[in-house]
Amino acid sequence: xxxxxxxxxxxxxxxxxxxxxxxxxxxxxxxxxxxxxxxxxxxxxxxxxxxxxxxxxxxxxxxxxxxxxxxxxxxxxxxxxxxxxxxxxxxxxxxxxxxxxxxxxxxxxxxxxxxxxxxxxxxxxxxxxxxxxxxxxxxxxxxxxxxxxxxxxxxxxxxxxxxxxxxxxxxxxxxxxxxxxxxxxxxxxxxxxxxxxxxxxxxxxxxxxxxxxxxxxxxxxxxxxxxxxxxxxxxxxxxxxxxxxxxxxxxxxxxxxxxxxxxxxxxxxxxxxxxxxxxxxxxxxxxxxxxxxxxxxxxxxxxxxxxxxxxxxxxxxxxxxxxxxxxxxxxxxxxxxxxxxxxxxxxxxxxxxxxxxxxxxxxxxxxxxxxxxxxxxxxxxxxxxxxxxxxxxxxxxxxxxxxxxxxxxxxxxxxxxxxxxxxxxxxxxxxxxxxxxxxxxxxxxxxxxxxxxxxxxxxxxxxxxxxxxxxxxxxxxxxxxxxxxxxxxxxxxxxxxxxxxxxxxxxxxxxxxxxxxxxxxxxxxxxxxxxxxxxxxxxxxxxxxxxxxxxxxxx
Amino acid sequence: xxxxxxxxxxxxxxxxxxxxxxxxxxxxxxxxxxxxxxxxxxxxxxxxxxxxxxxxxxxxxxxxxxxxxxxxxxxxxxxxxxxxxxxxxxxxxxxxxxxxxxxxxxxxxxxxxxxxxxxxxxxxxx
Numbered sequence: 001x002x003x004x005x006x007x008x009x010x011x012x013x014x015x016x017x018x019x020x021x022x023x024x025x026x027x028x029x030x031x032x033x034x035x036x037x038x039x040x041x042x043x044x045x046x047x048x049x050x051x052x053x054x055x056x057x058x059x060x061x062x063x064x065x066x067x068x069x070x071x072x073x074x075x076x077x078x079x080x081x082x083x084x085x086x087x088x089x090x091x092x093x094x095x096x097x098x099x100x101x102x103x104x105x106x107x108x109x110x111x112x113x114x115x116x117x118x119x120x121x122x123x124x125x126x127x128x129x130x131x132x133x134x135x136x137x138x139x140x141x142x143x144x145x146x147x148x149x150x151x152x153x154x155x156x157x158x159x160x161x162x163x164x165x166x167x168x169x170x171x172x173x174x175x176x177x178x179x180x181x182x183x184x185x186x187x188x189x190x191x192x193x194x195x196x197x198x199x200x201x202x203x204x205x206x207x208x209x210x211x212x213x214x215x216x217x218x219x220x221x222x223x224x225x226x227x228x229x230x231x232x233x234x235x236x237x238x239x240x241x242x243x244x245x246x247x248x249x250x251x252x253x254x255x256x257x258x259x260x261x262x263x264x265x266x267x268x269x270x271x272x273x274x275x276x277x278x279x280x281x282x283x284x285x286x287x288x289x290x291x292x293x294x295x296x297x298x299x300x301x302x303x304x305x306x307x308x309x310x311x312x313x314x315x316x317x318x319x320x321x322x323x324x325x326x327x328x329x330x331x332x333x334x335x336x337x338x339x340x341x342x343x344x345x346x347x348x349x350x351x352x353x354x355x356x357x358x359x360x361x362x363x364x365x366x367x368x369x370x371x372x373x374x375x376x377x378x379x380x381x382x383x384x385x386x387x388x389x390x391x392x393x394x395x396x397x398x399x400x401x402x403x404x405x406x407x408x409x410x411x412x413x414x415x416x417x418x419x420x421x422x423x424x425x426x427x428x429x430x431x432x433x434x435x436x437x438x439x440x441x442x443x444x445x446x447x448x449x450x451x452x453x454x455x456x457x458x459x460x461x462x463x464x465x466x467x468x469x470x471x472x473x474x475x476x477x478x479x480x481x482x483x484x485x486x487x488x489x490x491x492x493x494x495x496x497x498x499x500x501x502x503x504x505x506x507x508x509x510x511x512x513x514x515x516x517x518x519x520x521x522x523x524x525x526x527x528x529x530x531x532x533x534x535x536x537x538x539x540x541x542x543x544x545x546x547x548x549x550x551x552x553x554x555x
Numbered sequence: 556x557x558x559x560x561x562x563x564x565x566x567x568x569x570x571x572x573x574x575x576x577x578x579x580x581x582x583x584x585x586x587x588x589x590x591x592x593x594x595x596x597x598x599x600x601x602x603x604x605x606x607x608x609x610x611x612x613x614x615x616x617x618x619x620x621x622x623x624x625x626x627x628x629x630x631x632x633x634x635x636x637x638x639x640x641x642x643x644x645x646x647x648x649x650x651x652x653x654x655x656x657x658x659x660x661x662x663x664x665x666x667x668x669x670x671x672x673x674x675x676x677x678x679x680x681x
Binding site: 240241440441442444445448462463466467469470473474477480481522523525526529530 | 575576578579580581609611612613615616641644645648649
């Protein structure tokens with residue numbers, strides 16, 4: 001055995017592991033023909049996929065070092081495991097997605113200790129990966145892959161016959177690992193960046209929903225660039241009942257795993273809320289789901305359910321900062337909630353929600369801590385700044401409310417962390433109502449709610465409100481039926497009031513089905529009975545139903 | 556979970572309270588839930604529309620078909636529509652009161668159900 005190699009025997013685990021001293025990376029040390037190192041470093045450029053690059057790298061190393069098997073494992077920092085990404089003579093390792101926990105087994109120890117490890121006889125060593133034994137590997141040499149002092153992976157080689165890896169072998173493999181490290185890190189970052197960018201796009205709503213009488217605006221700024229995507233997200237959706245749900249939250253941590261937990265929470269909340277209106281129960285279900293999935297990630301969130309008919313909001317927070325309500329006079333109030341733990345921390349949590357009036361002209365801000373928290377400052381100072389900014393922004397009309405709040409805040413202090421901000425403003429309905437709706441039956445309830453509010457504001461009495469709303473719903477149900485089978489089809493509803501007569505125009509782009517119209521043919525009969533006039537104009541481009549009804553108040 | 560229909564039996568008669576609008580989106584689910592209230596010996600089903608604001612033509616069609624189906628089984632669908640409800644005018648337009656009993660209160664509907672002859676058990680259904 002080479003004198004430089006010291007045999008290290010672990011007192012607790014009798015394994016024949018030897019650990020060489022860290023060899024110097026003086027390129028003159030290995031007694032190899034010149035040109036080998038150049039070969040090693042050349043191969044790391046020009047490959048598009050990380051796997052291709054690593055395989056080529058192992059191929060080149062094989063030209064210089066004689067071995068039977070080789071593998072590169074990269075560290076998944078979020079989960080604390082090494083994942084096999086490339087192999088030679090050990091292809092099953094990659095195919096089977098071998099994972100080695102940090103500090104366990106051969107590769108795990110190389111990564112945890114951050115130095116080369118030699119195993120002379122595998123029969124007497126702790127090995128996690130069964131493939132190594134199945135292959136009949138006898139001796140192994142593993143070196144860490146470092147970037148800027150942190151270990152990002154492990155590269156190891158093995159031989160079927162017993163072999164004593166000497167100082168030169170160690171130095172050469174370490175050199176190969178070092179030369180490849182930066183390229184591996186870059187390739188991995190760009191890979192993660194691509195995944196993260198896709199996730200980010202799918203996590204945030206493409207566009208905020210169009211809800212008459214509700215003005216929505218949002219701002220999202222990831223503070224870190226590239227892979228350092230924050231754990232902040234927001235979501236807005238309208239339920240079939242016409243209620244609108246606003247969610248803002250923050251998953252602990254960053255990167256792809258935080259983003260995927262975010263996506264899971266987003267989908268779970270939407271799914272539960274389709275079945276269940278009770279917010280505390282929905283959040284308790286979400287919490288159970290996260291705990292049972294064993295994600296080991298917690299998240300804080302605020303959920304607000306807005307009922308446009310009742311002009312009320314229901315607020316629930318789970319470890320999240322309280323929403324800020326700005327009333328018509330510009331007064332800002334934090335809607336502090338009873339204690340509710342973040343979701344994903346522990347099973348069997350209970351949550352509670354509170355309701356607040358939310359009349360026309362009121363504004364609500366949902367945000368993450370990055371908006372108000374500054375280093376070396378109390379949270380109360382942040383709340384105070386937010387209240388002032390919201391009050392000031394409420395007086396102005398340029399840009400969206402979210403933008404205004406953000407700008408006022410940013411003028412005072414720069415952003416230190418990522419942040420998300422969602423603003424909700426209720427406004428009086430316009431004189432004319434113009435709606436574009438998806439041709440799906442579940443939009444009908446929301447349409448009736450919106451129209452009911454608009455008609456009440458226009459001075460319709462209870463009977464008129466019922467007649468016009470139901471007739472419009474009938475025409476809309478026909479439009480939905482016409483679009484049957486068409487993807488992404490929409491129809492429009494326009495309502496006008498000239499002080500006397502309410503006119504409703506429902507237009508679609510489908511064919512009028514005279515033979516089997518919606519409701520067994522009673523729809524048109526109902527419309528004609530409830531409205532003063534009904535005209536159906538149908539051609540190849542679609543169907544337009546125009547209806548009118550005189551209001552008694554306008555007479 | 557919040558269903559559209561809650562069902563309870565009062566003196567052996569199933570009473571289904573519909574707590575949402577019956578329209579093209581919900582008629583199928585409501586029909587399914589009403590069907591679950593029907594047993595082999597059901598001679599009447601009371602559908603209480605006191606909490607329902609809108610029933611569209613699809614919903615009315617569903618109620619008329621269900622009524623027909625029950626009649627074939629010598630059973631009766633009875634509706635509760637309060638006097639102040641806008642649904643009364645709508646019911647009149649499509650002739651609902653001619654097709655099935657419509658009563659202003661649950662008590663009146665139960666009285667109507669009590670007057671129906673009970674099927675002897677063992678009578679085969681058509």
